[in-house]
Amino acid sequence: MKNLTWPHRAFAEREPLYEPKAFYLPERFSHHVDWGVLDWCRLFSKENPIALELCSGNGEWIVEKAKGDSTVNWLAVEKKYTRVNRTWRRIYREKVENVAVVQGDARILIRHYIPKESISNIFVNFPDPWPKGRHAKHRLMQSPFLKDLGAVGCKGALLTCITDDLTYACQMKEQVLCSGVWHICPLDAKFDLQDYGSSYFGRLWQSKGRTLYPLHCEKRG
Numbered sequence: 272m273k274n275l276t277w278p279h280r281a282f283a284e285r286e287p288l289y290e291p292k293a294f295y296l297p298e299r300f301s302h303h304v305d306w307g308v309l310d311w312c313r314l315f316s317k318e319n320p321i322a323l324e325l326c327s328g329n330g331e332w333i334v335e336k337a338k339g340d341s342t343v344n345w346l347a348v349e350k351k352y353t354r355v356n357r358t359w360r361r362i363y364r365e366k367v368e369n370v371a372v373v374q375g376d377a378r379i380l381i382r383h384y385i386p387k388e389s390i391s392n393i394f395v396n397f398p399d400p401w402p403k404g405r406h407a408k409h410r411l412m413q414s415p416f417l418k419d420l421g422a423v424g425c426k427g428a429l430l431t432c433i434t435d436d437l438t439y440a441c442q443m444k445e446q447v448l449c450s451g452v453w454h455i456c457p458l459d460a461k462f463d464l465q466d467y468g469s470s471y472f473g474r475l476w477q478s479k480g481r482t483l484y485p486l487h488c489e490k491r492g
């Protein structure tokens with residue numbers, strides 16, 4: 272099976288571009304503000320509500336979700352090319368029509384390329400925890416980003432994050448409250464980790480007996 276080739280490897284400044292079932296967002300492109308927003312028709316064949324998985328790794332979790340719910344278009348967002356390529360190959364291998372993948376930084380994508388109020392559901396599974404205190408500034412789930420996520424969420428949009436890192440879990444809660452855009456939903460019996468889906472890091476941490484901390488939020492009205 273062929274690979275998704277990376278057109279920006281040697282030309283980091285080139286423009287974002289569409290490929291079948293993929294979108295490339297070069298990090299060092301300097302005109303994100305002017306480029307415009309994604310055209311969903313170029314990524315998905317049917318018009319459906321859109322769900323995002325940020326930091327999607329190898330794409331296992333999102334491809335399973337998409338197979339289980341064809342009434343939603345699923346967009347995976349991952350910055351590492353090798354993982355994007357694995358996701359893209361998985362999409363074709365498993366013949367799943369309703370998934371596409373973005374290679375790029377979720378922060379840039381959300382701020383500049385996702386149409387406002389267009390997303391119904393956002394998932395972030397095991398974002399990098401940056402466990403050392405001096406690296407904590409690199410954590411993704413911080414108030415400015417949570418505000419940007421709120422701006423792309425439609426009315427009643429849901430946000431679910433899961434981590435095995437207690438410090439990050441506590442910080443996420445604080446940051447969600449501080450963003451003022453989301454309210455935290457109590458985790459009732461409806462949130463079942465077994466049913467939630469399986470990802471590489473989810474399985475890894477569960478096999479090591481680590482506690483997982485899910486956080487489920489709804490966009491404020």
Ligand SMILES: C[S@@+](CC[C@H](N)C(=O)[O-])C[C@H]1O[C@@H](n2cnc3c(N)ncnc32)[C@H](O)[C@@H]1O
Binds near residue numbers: 325377397411471
């Ligand atoms: C710990 S892995 C989790 C992968 C997957 N969700 C799983 O559960 O197996 C975190 C992933 O987030 C990606 N990542 C980190 N920061 C990112 C960002 N700003 N934008 C997109 N992806 C990011 C990393 O490249 C890595 O693949």
